[in-house]
Amino acid sequence: xxxxxxxxxxxxxxxxxxxxxxxxxxxxxxxxxxxxxxxxxxxxxxxxxxxxxxxxxxxxxxxxxxxxxxxxxxxxxxxxxxxxxxxxxxxxxxxxxxxxxxxxxxxxxxxxxxxxxxxxxxxxxxxxxxxxxxxxxxxxxxxxxxxxxxxxxxxxxxxxxxxxxxxxxxxxxxxxxxxxxxxxxxxxxxxxxxxxxxxxxxxxxxxxxxxxxxxxxxxxxxxxxxxxxxxxxxxxxxxxxxxxxxxxxxxxxxxxxxxxxxxxxxxxxxxxxxxxxxxxxxxxxxxxxxxxxxxxxxxxxxxxxxxxxxxxxxxxxxxxxxxxxxxx
Numbered sequence: 001x002x003x004x005x006x007x008x009x010x011x012x013x014x015x016x017x018x019x020x021x022x023x024x025x026x027x028x029x030x031x032x033x034x035x036x037x038x039x040x041x042x043x044x045x046x047x048x049x050x051x052x053x054x055x056x057x058x059x060x061x062x063x064x065x066x067x068x069x070x071x072x073x074x075x076x077x078x079x080x081x082x083x084x085x086x087x088x089x090x091x092x093x094x095x096x097x098x099x100x101x102x103x104x105x106x107x108x109x110x111x112x113x114x115x116x117x118x119x120x121x122x123x124x125x126x127x128x129x130x131x132x133x134x135x136x137x138x139x140x141x142x143x144x145x146x147x148x149x150x151x152x153x154x155x156x157x158x159x160x161x162x163x164x165x166x167x168x169x170x171x172x173x174x175x176x177x178x179x180x181x182x183x184x185x186x187x188x189x190x191x192x193x194x195x196x197x198x199x200x201x202x203x204x205x206x207x208x209x210x211x212x213x214x215x216x217x218x219x220x221x222x223x224x225x226x227x228x229x230x231x232x233x234x235x236x237x238x239x240x241x242x243x244x245x246x247x248x249x250x251x252x253x254x255x256x257x258x259x260x261x262x263x264x265x266x267x268x269x270x271x272x273x274x275x276x277x278x279x280x281x282x283x284x285x286x287x288x289x290x291x292x293x294x295x296x297x298x299x300x301x302x303x304x305x306x307x308x309x310x311x312x313x314x315x316x317x318x319x320x321x322x323x324x325x326x327x328x
Contacts, residue, residue, distance in 0.1 A: 037319035040312055043078050043303050046160050051075070052300040052311075054086035054125070054219065054255030055277035057106035063297045064279035065110060067316050071278075071299055072113020074318055078301065081157070082118055082147075083111075084169070086255040086275060087125025087219030094131020098142050108143070119147050121155070121169060125219040125256065126187070129173045133189040152198055154205050159212065163306035166211035170202060172220040172254070176235045199239060206247035212328065213309045214249045215302065221254040223263045223272045225287040228256070244270055250309055250326050253300075258282040260296065260313045262324055265289040271324050273311055275300050292322040 043049055051071055058064045074080070095102050128136050133151075140148045151171040156164050173179050174193035183191040206214065222236040222244075244252060245268055253273045258281050261274035266289065281297035296315045303310045311324040 037315075037321070039318050040074065040301065040314060040320050041077055043301075044305065045079075047079075047303045047305050048081060048157050048159050048165060049078055049301055049303045050081050051083045052086055052217070052253055052275050052302060053083055053278045054275055055088045055091075055258055056085070056110075056279055057088065057090040057102065057127070058279040059102075059105045060110050062280040063277075063316055067278045067297060067299060068110045068116070069113060070314075070316055070318050071111070072115045074301070074314070075113070075115035075118075080115070080118065080301075083116065083120045084167070084217050084253075084302075085120050085122035086217055086253060087123050087172075088127045088255065089122060089125070090131065090136075091127050092130070094128045094133070095135050095139075096132055097135045098139050100135070103139065103143075117145060120145050121147050121167075123169045123217060123219055124151060124171050124173055126173050126179065129179065129187045129190055151193070152201065156211060157304070159304055159306050161306040163212040164210075165213045165215065165304045165309075166209045168202065168205060168214070168216045170216060170218040170240070171198060172218040172236065172240075174198065175239050176220060176232050178229060178231055178235075195239070199243065202240070203243050203246075206243065206249065209247070212306060213251075213304055213326075214247070215251045215253060215309075216244060216249055217253045219254060220256050221261070221272065221274050222252055223265055223287075223289065224254075224257050224261050224274050225285055225290070225293065226257045241268075251302075251311065251324070253302075253311070257284070258297075259284040260292070260294040260298070260321060262291040262293070262313075262322060263287070263289045264291055271311075271326065273300070273324060276313070291324075294321050296321060 139146050154168045174190050179187045179190045222241050251271045257274050258277035260276045263272040276298050283295050284293045298315045301312045309326040313322045
């Protein structure tokens, strides 16, 4: 075989490998002619902004530390009110107590940028339920920035022109039957949680709200592409989604899947968002209703005004991968 033929064959094989190994759903690889990704350097001065971060606890490994530093640098340029931690701050077995060294290696020493010394509002993830969930609640009295008044809770944020943003932080692990079946072996604290009581609270809290915008934050997604057990989404669709649709929620934000997804299923006006992992990400592909997805690790920033609600999906360098926008 001639040398040129061998070289041509090698290039053909490399091209085929690139197609096979390319992510099924991600932002295109940059080329010389491609427009550089937009970097989120600023937001309107009057907007109310907060970070969403989840699936963090890797003791600083993988992308956790660089992403934590990027969150801090972003907060230097954008006025950030707080961090919403959407579960799994601790992998893999949760924490044993408020004195567990994981509080240092997963959280305090990683998110040490001065601009991240602000309020954090967390929810439990399934990995927190593998440990001592009461310790996660009790850490509220140890760390000034860890604000967790209960397993599920709400808050109202004031915007300009008498507009408001209502946030509900919900505890999704007990709302999924598989964790109750595995409670004795792995998720001990799930068994004592009352599913109906939380669902009634979500319903009544949303019913009483007159907020301009309503965002619900939990760990488990309602819609998502993932190899994880389908029963997780089925239980969330059966129990939580009808309540959110009934009350016209604007956005549901979750984690758990370790990638970015924006889904608008047929028949619902809600924007369903999966926020990527702040450490180790996973591959993703589109499903029915997928508007955008990416396997990049990172975090999101939610920015609200009286007229507009936006969620920016950001990679580890602070580049905007996708924007979810709602207007009044």
